[in-house]
Amino acid sequence: MVSQTLTSPLHEMVLACPWARELDEEQLQSVLGSIVEKRIPAGGYVCRKGEPVEFWIGIVEGLVKLGNTSRAGRSASFAGLRAGEWFGEGSVLKQQARRYDGIALCETVLACMPRATFLRLTETNLGFNRFLVGQLVERCWQFISMLENERLLDRDARVAHNLSALFNAQPNAAPDLHIEISQAEIGNLSGLSRQHVNKALHALERQGLLHVDYRGVTICDLAGLQNYGG
DNA sequence: ACATTAAATTCGA
DNA sequence: TCGAATTTAATGT
Numbered sequence: 195m196v197s198q199t200l201t202s203p204l205h206e207m208v209l210a211c212p213w214a215r216e217l218d219e220e221q222l223q224s225v226l227g228s229i230v231e232k233r234i235p236a237g238g239y240v241c242r243k244g245e246p247v248e249f250w251i252g253i254v255e256g257l258v259k260l261g262n263t264s265r266a267g268r269s270a271s272f273a274g275l276r277a278g279e280w281f282g283e284g285s286v287l288k289q290q291a292r293r294y295d296g297i298a299l300c301e302t303v304l305a306c307m308p309r310a311t312f313l314r315l316t317e318t319n320l321g322f323n324r325f326l327v328g329q330l331v332e333r334c335w336q337f338i339s340m341l342e343n344e345r346l347l348d349r350d351a352r353v354a355h356n357l358s359a360l361f362n363a364q365p366n367a368a369p370d371l372h373i374e375i376s377q378a379e380i381g382n383l384s385g386l387s388r389q390h391v392n393k394a395l396h397a398l399e400r401q402g403l404l405h406v407d408y409r410g411v412t413i414c415d416l417a418g419l420q421n422y423g424g
Numbered sequence: 425a426c427a428t429t430a431a432a433t434t435c436g437a
Numbered sequence: 438t439c440g441a442a443t444t445t446a447a448t449g450t
Contacts, residue, residue: 376447392449408430409447 204231204305207254216321228311232304240296247285247292249306253277256302260294271382279363283326286312300374347423353394354422356384374410
């Protein structure tokens, strides 16, 4: 798609989404006009469990962790989401309170699509619905392999899988292979202790799959990470 | 759990 | 506004 004017990062992100290509010009303008930008500092809440859901949320820049924190402070995260991904469609559709917290792991910019816009798209646009179905299937598959991993895979493979999962939802675009995330957070995402994550990262580094940096990792061989263990 | 090291912040010129 | 010193956060063992 050709962008006509000087576009903001938010507009670029939306235009790059597969479902945006399915809209005609009028729909696209109205959707863009309704989306609200929101900036969250590192460590801030993107959304909170229990609050009413007014938006379908897309990530323009940054990294967001979805999960729950028990009262004891023990936390389990379901997924890490990167720029270009959207979440919350389940709660928007069912009109129920949010079922998890979203925390920005670094400085993050959000695109918030009002519920009304989202619902109008589901009612009027076939391509948008196709995108949603695809996303739900993808999520489903991801959760299944998460369960498998937890039971079957060893430490290194779990870290490898969880890191590569950060790239699953954006198959084609954004070859941003550097991820700024602490080892403690990788631990939260993959359900391992920080120590084990540290060991695993270095094992993977030795095999040339990634590079360990301060406050992050750089992926060298994404396919290798995805197939790790198999 | 502890020692080390990188980064962020404060402070003084 | 620069850089040294101090504090905070992440890493590696």
